[in-house]
Amino acid sequence: MLDVRQLTTQLGDQDFHWEFKLAAGDLMAIVGASGLGKSTLLNVLCGLLPATAGEVRWQGRDVLDQPLHRRPFGILFQSHNLFEHLSVEVNLALGIHPSGRLHEADRERVLTAARRFDIANLLDRTPDRLSGGQQQRAALARVFLQRKPVLLLDEPFSSLDPALRQEGLNWVRDMQAEQGSTVLLVTHHLDEMLPVTDQVLLGLTSEQWLSLSTDEFERQRAQGAFQSLLGIDTDASY
Amino acid sequence: MIAGNRLLRRLGAGLLWLTLALAALGMVLHPGGGYAWASYFDSWLVRVIWFSIYQALLSATLSLLLAWPFAWALSQTPFRGQWLLAAFLNLAFILPVLAVVLGVVSLFGQNGWVTLPGTVYGLPGILLAHVALNLPFATRLLWDRLSQIPDHQKRLAEVLGMGLRHRLRWLEWPLIRMASGPVFVLIALLCFSSFTVILTLGGGPANTNLEVAVYQALKYEFDSRAAMLYAVLHGALALTAIGALGQGGLLNMEAAVRQPRGGQRGPSPLQWCAILGLLALLLSPYAALLDRALQADWHWPARLPDALRTSLGIAVFSSVCAVLLALSRCLPGAVRTRRSRWLDFGVLVIPAMVLTTGLFLLCLRLGWAREATWPLIIWVNALMAMPLILQPLKARIQAAHSQYHRLTRVLGMRTWPVLRLVYWPLVRPVMLWALALSAVLSLGDMGVAALVGQVDFVTLPLLIYQSMGSYQMTLAAQMMVVLLALCASLLLLAEWARGRYRAGR
Secondary structure, three states: OEEEEEEEEEOOEEEEEEEHHHOOOOEEEEEEEEEEHHHHHHHHHHOOOOEEEEEEEEEEOOOOOOHHHHHEEEOOOOOOOOOOOOOHHHHHHHHOOOOOOOOOOOOOOOHHHHOOOOOOOHHHOOOOOOOHHHHHHHHHHHHHHHHOOOEEEOOOOOOOOOOHHHHHHHHHHHHHHOOOOOEEEEEEOOHHHHOOOOEEEEEEEEEEEEEEHHHHHHHHOOOOOOOOHHHHHOOOOO | HHHHHHHHHHHHHHHHHHHHHHHHHHHHOOOOOOHHHHHOOOHHHHHHHHHHHHHHHHHHHHHHHHHHEEEEEEHOOOOHHHHHHHHHHHHHHHOOOOHHHHHHHHHHHHOOOOOOOOOOOOHHHHHHHHHHHHHHHHHHHHHHHHOOOHHHHHHHHHHHHOOHHHHHHHHHHHHHHHHHHHHHHHHHHHHOOOOOOHHHHHOOHHOOOOOHHHHHHOOOOOOOOHHHHHHHHHHHHHHHHHHOOOOOOOOHHHHOOOOOOOOOOOOHHHHHHHHHHHHHHHHHHHHHHHHOOOOOOOOOOOOHHHHHHHHHHHHHHHHHHHHHHHHHOOOOOOOOOOHHHHHHHHHHOHHHOOOOOOOOOOHHHHHHOOOHHHHHHHHHHHHHHHHHHHHHHHHHHHHHHHHHHHHHHHHHOOOHHHHHHHHHHHHHHHHHHHHHHHHHHHHOHHHHHHHHHHOOOOOOHHHHOOOOOOOOOHHHHHHHHHHHHHHHHHHHHHHHHHHHHHHHH
16 A cells, blocks of 8 residues: 655645555556646655655555665656666666666566567667657566566656557556556546546645545546546647 | 765865865965065066066957958858868867967978068067967857857848848847957967967067966076966966956857757858968968978987877876866766856966966975976876866766756666766767867977976977977977877877767667
8 A cells, every 4th residue: 555644845935745545556647737746746756856744655664764766666757768878778777776787687587578578679779779669668668677566657658649658558557467566647648547547646736636536536527527627738748 | 876976076176176275385385585575576577467468468359350250251151061170170279389389480480481571589479379379269169159140030131131241230240249258358368378389489588478487487597486476476367357357258168069060052152261261371380380390301309209208198197187087077966066166267267387386386395396297297287178178078967967867866876887877978979089189288288397397307399399499490390290190190089989989879
């Protein structure tokens, strides 16, 4: 269980506040207008931004006092998920050990992950010689190798076309099934995601967030709720 | 990772502060001697100060006036292969000063291609050499600035039917005027701190500047008090000028390193005129030098191998020091403080000879003058080269930092893996260039070696200077060809390595 209690941070003069629970192995979509703090939440969880108050517990243990790379979170950003000057192989290796130096067994793991994500024949290429879909798979393969129980996905597929976005989501679902990962996914394409989503975190303001099960969310939306909130910049990421 | 970066940054900063502090200490503890303080402030000192300023202002004015039309013509439209001209202009700025001096003497001196009404030694020679040295630099900076006129403004000018004259009046002249101020300050400062040109072409005590006065006080009069006084005056005047005129003109080789976008078409007739004119002006001293070198059989003096070894040794060590120092100054991590900015600024503007004088006086005081020759020359040369290579390295490291710092943090990468895997591959293409540039600057240095070196210490530029002093101009020209060939090989090697790296990717 991921338990976020009165988590607070401040950026400039804007306060952010979150509170929700997510069962292990579930997928939660984070939606809301721009500037409410969707990406900020992921950055605070993984430690790139400091929390000013509150608790984040994973399986009962507080993670906020842990150093960034020891937290149970793997994250993918909107862009710059791969080092463009390093080969795909080294990029993947960095998911196993941050020195990039690997033992023979680790190399085997990299190869297995590459096969798993269908990029085994691309290991010696640099990311600038990969297509958008291949880059996405390489980034996912690295997160896969990190073996973090919680995946934070900050619109990593938003710049791709709908077919590739769907493919990316399928890969995430596969990983979820295989590793039992818990997933928090920021998205502007809620309708594409809803079929695979267990829970929705909806930003009303930067300090007010509504956490609902997907069924409850769909029921309320069918009754006309959230229209003004979800209408905002639905296409913003294109 | 941040902590490791900070440590490396502090190490670099610490060395720089230590250098400045030791130089200041050397000034304070200078090994006594000399006359009463008041006796130094005589009419001779006033004349030296006046000449230092006068020749600098005149040189900067002439360089700028000549650079205007060239830069304007070159910037009219981007043309195919303009990177080549830009690279040549950069090269002309970093080649050994003594080569230009010898070129000017070969061109305008006795038996030269051009006969001047008077002698080349004195103010005319100084101005000619300073213009030959700074014209490419001024042209390059102004050209770069003018090339930045946005396309939409050019289109607007076309729509409004502006011809060349009106475009110059409304579009280009305001930019030229704005860019000229800093360029003028910069060139005036470089000429104010000119040593080799004034020493070799000054032609006597009437044409002495403060740097040469320091050298003469230390080398001929053994008057360390006078040397200290002139060096302090020199530093104070340079800092006052920069303080009064602003920091806008500080050397920014990033612009000069950036390759301008070339166009699809060849140069226009106007641009051909500018290119040929510029090449004729800049190449003629070197052509005259080569002509002089070929006038007699090549005989090498016995000390040449020794001088070559020393020059190369200094170049290798000082370029490595310069690159390491520059890297430590551009590592991200700690927020750049006001103090840290002042440090970079100080290293850039305090004339090298002032620093050298302070450090050398300290060594004299401690009785280490002979032992300290190599380390002193290597270190001061590294300090001189560092600001020139800092910007390209910094630009790459900062770009890598802003793109990847989140990723390196979430992956838990520590200092060494980040340096090895993120920064190193990105700075590697410019690393050989930076090493070569620093090495070329050190190879061409004469001032520091002349001031610090003992009688038996000889570098290639010093040997050339000694030949000039004994009127063996042909021999000097021949050795200069060797020095220029060395510099050119180094720069070609760097370009080749950069090209190979690109091709390999």
